[in-house]
Amino acid sequence: MTTLRxxxxxxxxxxGTSKEYDMSTRAVCEALGMELIDxxxxxxxxxxxxxxxxxxxAGALSARNLVQAGDIEGVDAIITPCPSCLANLKTxxxxxxxxxxxxxxxxxxERPVHGDILPVKSVLQAIVEDVGMExxxxxxxxxxxxxxxxxYYGCIMNRPPKIMEFDSHENPMALDxxxxxxxxxxxxxxxxxxxxxxxxxxxxxxxxxxxxxxLLNLAAENNAQAMVTACPLCQMNLDARQNQINxxxxxxxxxPIFYFTQLIGLALGFSQSQMGLEKLVVSPRExxxxxxx
Amino acid sequence: xxxxxxxKTRDQEFISRVEQESGQNLxxxxxxxxxTAGCPVTFVYDIPVHQIVRLCQAGQKDAVLGxxxxxxxxxxxxxxxxxxxxxxxxxxxxxxxxxxxxxxxATEYGVKSFTDSFLESVERHGRAFELxxxxxxxxxxxxxxxxxxxxxxMLAKGKLGFKPHPVQxxxxxxxxxxxxxEEFAQ
Ligand code: SF4
Ligand code: SF4
Numbered sequence: 469m470t471t472l473r474x475x476x477x478x479x480x481x482x483x484g485t486s487k488e489y490d491m492s493t494r495a496v497c498e499a500l501g502m503e504l505i506d507x508x509x510x511x512x513x514x515x516x517x518x519x520x521x522x523x524x525x526a527g528a529l530s531a532r533n534l535v536q537a538g539d540i541e542g543v544d545a546i547i548t549p550c551p552s553c554l555a556n557l558k559t560x561x562x563x564x565x566x567x568x569x570x571x572x573x574x575x576x577x578e579r580p581v582h583g584d585i586l587p588v589k590s591v592l593q594a595i596v597e598d599v600g601m602e603x604x605x606x607x608x609x610x611x612x613x614x615x616x617x618x619x620y621y622g623c624i625m626n627r628p629p630k631i632m633e634f635d636s637h638e639n640p641m642a643l644d645x646x647x648x649x650x651x652x653x654x655x656x657x658x659x660x661x662x663x664x665x666x667x668x669x670x671x672x673x674x675x676x677x678x679x680x681x682x683l684l685n686l687a688a689e690n691n692a693q694a695m696v697t698a699c700p701l702c703q704m705n706l707d708a709r710q711n712q713i714n715x716x717x718x719x720x721x722x723x724p725i726f727y728f729t730q731l732i733g734l735a736l737g738f739s740q741s742q743m744g745l746e747k748l749v750v751s752p753r754e755x756x757x758x759x760x761x
Numbered sequence: 762x763x764x765x766x767x768x769k770t771r772d773q774e775f776i777s778r779v780e781q782e783s784g785q786n787l788x789x790x791x792x793x794x795x796x797t798a799g800c801p802v803t804f805v806y807d808i809p810v811h812q813i814v815r816l817c818q819a820g821q822k823d824a825v826l827g828x829x830x831x832x833x834x835x836x837x838x839x840x841x842x843x844x845x846x847x848x849x850x851x852x853x854x855x856x857x858x859x860x861x862x863x864x865x866x867a868t869e870y871g872v873k874s875f876t877d878s879f880l881e882s883v884e885r886h887g888r889a890f891e892l893x894x895x896x897x898x899x900x901x902x903x904x905x906x907x908x909x910x911x912x913x914x915m916l917a918k919g920k921l922g923f924k925p926h927p928v929q930x931x932x933x934x935x936x937x938x939x940x941x942x943e944e945f946a947q
Contacts, residue, residue: 480888480889480926481889483888483922483926484891484920484921484922485891485915485920485921486920487919487920509928509929509930510928511883511887511888511928511933511934512883512887512888512889512934514883515879515889516836517875517876517879517880518880518883519836519855520836520855520858520859520876521858521859521862521876521880522859522941522945522946523855523859524941524945525937525938525941525945528937528941529883529934529937532933532934532937572944572945575940575944576937576940576941576944577937578933578936623801623835623837623838623839624836624837624838627837627838627839627841627842628838628841628842628849628851629842637842661839662801663801663802663835663837663839665835666835666836666837667875668833668835668872669908670871670875670895670898670907670908671869671871671872671874671875672805672833672869672871672872673907674805675802675805675833675835678804679801679802708911708914708915709911711910712910712911746918747918747919747920749914749918
């Protein structure tokens, strides 16, 4: 198989709250024949706050990374695991096609944007489109038999469709198809693209408790044993805040929240610690022991 | 009920500014309410999103820039995706937040402080530093970090570093902020 090469944008949360997402992404990509080359001295894309302050500031914070990715030889795309980084990089790339916007952003940059910018995709999209489900199925060593998992995409992975250009924006199927390829059972889940409360956990926790609470309730009602996400913020709200949510809503969920790359890794035969499973706040140990036994 | 006198307070310049900065044509909105129907945070909004668009059409600067909703929008893009007239409603919300900031309206101080702390952290280190950001937030709001209950687990799992992971060329990022203030900020 030919190796696929990508410029990799890890994103700030991969250094902290979503270390296990970064770890499992790197391991799984390597195993699937995808070579990741980190963008040299990458910096924050502005995350969710920057675009609420100014479009040009947000554009420049993303553009610095787009320019540096252009230095990498022999790659056709930039990929990132985080949907928020993805949305920022893609929106900046989209807006930078306009000469007036490009000129204003270039006033802020040490190295201005010239010419074409590499396309940007999520790691999820690259696995679905470039590796493909057939190849993934073929590489599964230990299928996730007997595990019922709710696929939760979060709000911005596929929206707005004009910019994100991947999967369906109302009923995405990428995670469903991956779960199926890994041998797991896909739990019905019709809040796939609902918002978890985003970055309001700190300033307005009531919002996260209500919105993420709704997601956990539905997953439990549909007999999911776990949920799978592709977003560090969704994962953090559902996992690390699960106890806060339980207290606020008088529920008692004990629902493991996996990153999709962790599940792929387990099915490919990586160990639990190679996938950073001990970093999840709600432990999946019991669930995995049950599935193995 | 809150009554607004439309003829007395119509601000034409505000209408043009919103249209120009967001790149959207406000008059395309026919108030179908689709945006509001899919908005996940309507339950905390003082003005629902379709009414914000209506108030923009009517040039109601004070009512719009002074509302809480602007700060509570989660940028989920549901409104943009579902508008039958392809109005980028989420970009209008973003634009209004930019204006509210510049014009000194900040009705959700906690949300504004979180944004400011985040960007200060990026300006300093080039990347977001979570623990440092929480310390800045605590200093700004005077509220002790409301998430202390999360800290022990996050520290034990190595997810909350005590030190930032700065980029090598930190100046390149702090200069983006500096030039931004010089070029574009009021
Ligand atoms: S969905 Fe579009 S047309 Fe309908 S009320 Fe909202 S902005 Fe107006
Ligand atoms: S982007 Fe904001 S206004 Fe639009 S639906 Fe989402 S939260 Fe509501």
